[in-house]
Amino acid sequence: MARHMSDEEIVTRILDGDVRAAGRLMRRVDDNLPSARPILAELFSHTGKARIIGVTGNPGSGKSTLVNQLIGTLRKRGHRVGCVAVDPTSPFSGGAILGDRVRMQQHALDKDVFIRSVATRGNLGGISRSTPAIVQVLDAMSFDVIIIETVGVGQDEVDIVRLADTSIVVNVPGLGDDVQASKAGIMEIADLFVINKADRDGVKRLRRELRTMIELGEGFGEEDWKPKVLETIATRGEGVEALADSIFEHLDWLDTHGESERIEQDRLDHYIALIATGQLERMMANIQQESSWKALLGEVSSRETSPYEAANMMLSKLREAIEE
Amino acid sequence: MARHMSDEEIVTRILDGDVRAAGRLMRRVDDNLPSARPILAELFSHTGKARIIGVTGNPGSGKSTLVNQLIGTLRKRGHRVGCVAVDPTSPFSGGAILGDRVRMQQHALDKDVFIRSVATRGNLGGISRSTPAIVQVLDAMSFDVIIIETVGVGQDEVDIVRLADTSIVVNVPGLGDDVQASKAGIMEIADLFVINKADRDGVKRLRRELRTMIELGEGFGEEDWKPKVLETIATRGEGVEALADSIFEHLDWLDTHGESERIEQDRLDHYIALIATGQLERMMANIQQESSWKALLGEVSSRETSPYEAANMMLSKLREAIEE
Numbered sequence: 001m002a003r004h005m006s007d008e009e010i011v012t013r014i015l016d017g018d019v020r021a022a023g024r025l026m027r028r029v030d031d032n033l034p035s036a037r038p039i040l041a042e043l044f045s046h047t048g049k050a051r052i053i054g055v056t057g058n059p060g061s062g063k064s065t066l067v068n069q070l071i072g073t074l075r076k077r078g079h080r081v082g083c084v085a086v087d088p089t090s091p092f093s094g095g096a097i098l099g100d101r102v103r104m105q106q107h108a109l110d111k112d113v114f115i116r117s118v119a120t121r122g123n124l125g126g127i128s129r130s131t132p133a134i135v136q137v138l139d140a141m142s143f144d145v146i147i148i149e150t151v152g153v154g155q156d157e158v159d160i161v162r163l164a165d166t167s168i169v170v171n172v173p174g175l176g177d178d179v180q181a182s183k184a185g186i187m188e189i190a191d192l193f194v195i196n197k198a199d200r201d202g203v204k205r206l207r208r209e210l211r212t213m214i215e216l217g218e219g220f221g222e223e224d225w226k227p228k229v230l231e232t233i234a235t236r237g238e239g240v241e242a243l244a245d246s247i248f249e250h251l252d253w254l255d256t257h258g259e260s261e262r263i264e265q266d267r268l269d270h271y272i273a274l275i276a277t278g279q280l281e282r283m284m285a286n287i288q289q290e291s292s293w294k295a296l297l298g299e300v301s302s303r304e305t306s307p308y309e310a311a312n313m314m315l316s317k318l319r320e321a322i323e324e
Numbered sequence: 325m326a327r328h329m330s331d332e333e334i335v336t337r338i339l340d341g342d343v344r345a346a347g348r349l350m351r352r353v354d355d356n357l358p359s360a361r362p363i364l365a366e367l368f369s370h371t372g373k374a375r376i377i378g379v380t381g382n383p384g385s386g387k388s389t390l391v392n393q394l395i396g397t398l399r400k401r402g403h404r405v406g407c408v409a410v411d412p413t414s415p416f417s418g419g420a421i422l423g424d425r426v427r428m429q430q431h432a433l434d435k436d437v438f439i440r441s442v443a444t445r446g447n448l449g450g451i452s453r454s455t456p457a458i459v460q461v462l463d464a465m466s467f468d469v470i471i472i473e474t475v476g477v478g479q480d481e482v483d484i485v486r487l488a489d490t491s492i493v494v495n496v497p498g499l500g501d502d503v504q505a506s507k508a509g510i511m512e513i514a515d516l517f518v519i520n521k522a523d524r525d526g527v528k529r530l531r532r533e534l535r536t537m538i539e540l541g542e543g544f545g546e547e548d549w550k551p552k553v554l555e556t557i558a559t560r561g562e563g564v565e566a567l568a569d570s571i572f573e574h575l576d577w578l579d580t581h582g583e584s585e586r587i588e589q590d591r592l593d594h595y596i597a598l599i600a601t602g603q604l605e606r607m608m609a610n611i612q613q614e615s616s617w618k619a620l621l622g623e624v625s626s627r628e629t630s631p632y633e634a635a636n637m638m639l640s641k642l643r644e645a646i647e648e
Contacts, residue, residue, distance in 0.1 A: 037446070037632060039634070041630040041632045043634075044627065044630045044631065044632075045630075046628045047627075048625075048627060069486075070605070143555040171497055181407040201371070246614055248605070263627050264625060265621055265622075268621060268624050268625055269612060269621055270599070270625065270632060271631050271640070272631045272634045272635050272638060273608055273612070275509075275631055275632060275635035276603075276608065276638040276639055277604075277605075277608075279635065279639060280601075280604060280642075281601075284600070284601075288593060297589055297592060297593055297596075298589075300592050300596065301372075301585070301588060301589050301592060303368065303369045303371075303372060303385075304369075306365040306368045306369075307365075307368065307592060307595050307596045308361060308364070308365045308368075308599060309365075310596045311596050311597075311599035311600040311603065312591075312597060314598055315603060315604070315646045316646065318600070318604075318646065319643055319646040322639050322640065322642065322643040
């Protein structure tokens with residue numbers, strides 16, 4: 001059994017970069033345990049230094065290979081790199097854990113790299129809720145670049161990308177339009193587009209499609225960042241240095257245009273709302289267990305009461321549940 | 325300009341199956357207008373008769389073709405079929421609208437078929453919030469089978485599938501494991517698995533994988549529904565009759581095992597929580613616009629106040645905002 005560590009000890013160790021203490025806290029975050037909260041609150045004053053890079057792309061886009069290469073490049077430039085990989089995996093496949101191990105091997109001896117997988121487990125808002133907390137822990141550990149890697153589909157993942165200073169969308173040539181369309185929503189918020197597997201047929205077409213999409217997007221003023229299109233062959237490391245250059249170019253642009261502060265405030269605003277929503281959902285789940293609620297549900301089921309009246313009842317019950 | 329219709333008139337017309345009145349209400353639902361609410365509340369007492377079928381599958385699985393064929397088969401059996409197609413589409417591609425038109429053509433002259441696309445538009449929880457309301461409208465219009473079609477990735481979509489009486493997951497042979505894994509979360513709640521494009525290489529392997537997955541899942545007791553694996557070639561209509569048979573077999577099973585009532589109650593419970601959450605989010609958005617909130621956010625940004633303290637402030641402000 002693991003030795004007991006006080007909250008204070010966990011905080012001190014995490015600030016010292018202790019991987020085991022961090023892992024312990026992250027498990028509490030994953031399991032949504034209230035005991036994570038005082039520690040996260042304590043760590044918070046030590047955060048706000050890291051730059052956050054979001055990388056999204058469909059399964060098969062080679063996104064994980066690209067991220068691995070990018071980690072290598074960033075390490076050569078002297079950065080300490082944290083990575084949160086959000087993967088919708090099955091309890092059957094155990095994919096997140098396996099993937100983690102394979103990828104950890106490559107950077108296993110490097111204490112300046114920390115890779116953490118977040119499994120979705122099908123719980124409501126689970127990813128978007130735990131990811132910001134895990135990013136905070138990495139930030140407090142003085143990882144100065146934090147990469148959030150997601151499969152770019154679904155609202156939760158759009159939210160995650162919104163956490164990032166720089167958002168990168170990875171595409172591959174030769175996939176149908178259908179697949180491209182499935183990444184919509186993410187497309188609109190990308191700062192950099194990467195065409196990975198750029199030795200494949202269809203690069204020219206994809207490049208043209210992306211450029212047209214960028215031109216058709218919001219009218220870019222002189223002062224706006226215009227998304228770039230880059231090409232990589234991640235398996236051979238080609239184009240990864242140029243990608244790193246573009247990331248820092250974008251981060252500099254954010255700094256010189258006062259955008260970094262705005263992103264940080266949006267990120268915190270979003271995070272605060274997530275914490276509040278999480279608490280409301282817990283209260284709601286408790287109310288849904290009450291016998292009086294079950295009785296009300298019976299009335300809705302028999303069409304005596306409408307769901308809208310019931311929602312109002314829920315709100316008054318929540319009002320009572322929120323302590324002054 | 326469209327003639328003004330009173331709420332009462334819209335209700336009467338929708339109950340009479342008027343497609344234009346229904347379309348008008350659905351646009352209000354899409355736009356999240358509060359004016360939709362009294363009408364939906366009025367319609368509610370006329371709902372609860374339809375059976376809801378969820379169909380999910382990756383882009384490229386041929387899911388839309390399969391659904392179109394299924395609609396044809398159900399029509400031949402005398403059912404009136406509503407369909408809600410949830411597609412993450414871009415404002416650039418306009419995919420949902422285009423797809424809608426193409427598909428509508430096939431059933432355009434049939435007043436007993438109603439197909440409605442719900443675009444995601446990247447708004448938080450947008451799909452999962454409008455879909456139940458649109459299903460309600462179709463139910464009130466006396467469509468007795470309602471198909472909800474989604475791309476099977478993301479939490480929002482898992483939630484949509486949870487609305488269904490019967491959940492169908494469409495797979496295709498020959499895709500990598502990566503793609504299969506991306507549908508996880510949905511896999512666990514499927515009642516029927518369809519292998520579409522069953523004339524392709526890799527059918528045997530996929531069938532074996534699915535069966536193994538089913539066996540590895542929750543231990544099925546004598547009394548449990550054991551997910552079935554079916555094969556179709558949707559482009560030629562092959563296997564669609566057998567799929568329809570299996571759907572009704574599953575629905576009968578639900579009825580004889582008292583599961584239909586449980587699903588209906590869960591569905592309503594979930595819907596009520598969605599309505600309440602929607603109202604809370606609106607209140608939260610208003611609070612986030614207040615100057616006192618912006619000031620607090622500045623304190624969080626400068627690390628004087630933690631996000632957890634700020635979340636508590638948000639909860640007290642919400643408490644005030646919820647009227648007795």
